[in-house]
Amino acid sequence: MARTIENSEIPIDISAKSKSAEVRRINLSFDRGTILLRPKGDSSWLESIPGVLWDGRVSAFRAPASDYQALRQNLRARNVQIHDEVEHSWESNFGVGQVRGNNGESCLTMITYA
DSSP, X not given: XXXXXXXXXXXXXXXXXXXXXXXXXXXXXXXXXXXXXXXXXXXXXGGGSTTOEEETTTXXXXXXXXXXXXXXXXXXXXXXXEEEOHHHHHHHHTXXXXXXXXXXXXXXXXXXXX
């Protein structure tokens, strides 16, 4: 049951206000062709993002690396604070260059060394 504070005229629902004020945070990193998603706190909302699946082997959610840009856009649309280690991970593992695509969007290119 929601707790309320009674003002002389307007009841305020404390539980609803605290839920809406909840800030979602997530760490993104690159791992073997996928993006690892590690949320801080409740993670049930991640199940509604297309392509995101739970991986019990690493206790994190995974998404295909090819969905990286769409994933970031989806998280931003949900007002999630993102700590992104993906670009750093790719730089240290492969070498990365940043270029502009035809639509003006910034994208990452990987340089692999054989």
